[in-house]
Amino acid sequence: MSYDDVEIEDMEWNEELQSYTYPCPCGDLFQITKEDLKLGEEIARCPSCSLYITVIYNMEDFLGSSDQNRTNKGLQPSKQQAVTVA
């Protein structure tokens, strides 16, 4: 069972671990990489224990981050259009 549901904005980017992290009650950190997030993975695990959390986020936010807008536009043509029209 997931220990908790945590919004991505409440997680911290850890340069050393190259992961988003959130405190684990064991003292270590729940971790999830940007690559995991791009793949739609929503479980952040603690390397020291059996606990894990569910990360609440929009996959689109991460798909756009590395390939700039090209990927974003490619994925959401209708949304982009709607914005332009409005």
Add this chain to the structure above:
Amino acid sequence: MFGWINRVMEESEKLKTEENGESEEITWSWGAGTDGLPLDLKDSANAAIVADPSFEVTANSKTLPFVEEKKESGDRLWSWGAGTDGQLGTGRIQDEHLPRQLSLPSVSSLACGGAHVIALTSAGKVLSWGRGNSGQLGHGEVVNNMLYPKAVTSLENYFITHVSAGWSHSGFVSDTGSLFTCGDGSFGQLGHGDHASHCSPVKVSCFVDQHVAEVACGMRHSLVLLKGCLSSQVYGFGSGKRGQLGFSKDKIKSINLPKVVSGFEDVDIVGIAANGDHSAALSVDGNLYTWGRGFKGFEDSHLPQCLNSTLKFTKATLGWNHALAMTGDGEAYMLGGNHLGVLKDLRNECSDSREANLKKVPGLDGIKITDIATGAEHSVLVTENGEIKTWGWGEHGQLGLGDDGDQLSPVTVSLGYDLNEAASTKVYCGSGFTFALTKP
């Protein structure tokens, strides 16, 4: 043996110089601890300090003698649980499933955080060890792990009376009422008006004209209790997303300067607590107030809520999803269930009243308790007949029962020492670890 004492005491300065010259700070950490302890010097006539060959540790490719202090009738300190950041003070980086007696300098109280420990001596000096990657140890530099107690030298000119350890930040209060904070400041939890982190304790300027009595450090927030200031006695700062700052009904992401917690205008608060995203305060007449993240099955509370109960509490401690409270009659109550099976899931039996969430700790059969402590997901208490009991999450050995199992109700821990011989036994919990301290 006594030759060792003399050598340690007389040559401490010389050792300090030598050790600093030829090895890393980790080598010197023990010496720095004893060096800053006039109390230990006073007690040295009763102390036997021996180099125990079974306690050799290796750091920086150098084998160090681990100096064990055995006192005829001195303080005793044990630790167990998660230890991979050196927080157990055993000199090792590993979990311990059974209590290990430590050979640390005499301490009067402890504060345990996410993975670090702050010890206060009765001489008002501060030692710290464990994880220091955010500067939470206050040693003036960022260190990943400090395996041995090391004096917080920048506070040596102050008599420190109260300390608190959060997830990755620390608070220190002096006898003159000054507050110092260090460690991770990225949520404003240091109270300096910015989001900077500090590796040495920095005085919180907001309180320079006030007398701070206590500080309580949570995961990403801090609470401060002022002395003699009834109208605005409790302050909060840091992350407030779950309501843990308690000054506004609105959702506050974070603040980096202390702000008065609402609702205590006509209440005399005598104690505060913070852990995880929870906050709590105790009034002089024994009422318990909680705010922040809702305990199992309850909504977050953005303003302090008085627990609707006729019980009069004398101490309360917080976990990440539960709280323990002790009454003047020596009864233990638990607020909130627990994710990991401390008590059965309460979600299905919640009513509108908050006292439905308050349960008497099971399995004590009327035995009175004398102290309580809560880790993130485990609980510890001391009984009047000299037993330490633990329950909750046990994966890292934080229950001290020799395994990694969870417990639904209190189980007695064996220290290999009769606690009835001690005048007092106190327990302290970090997120996933536990300390017990006895006084002769």
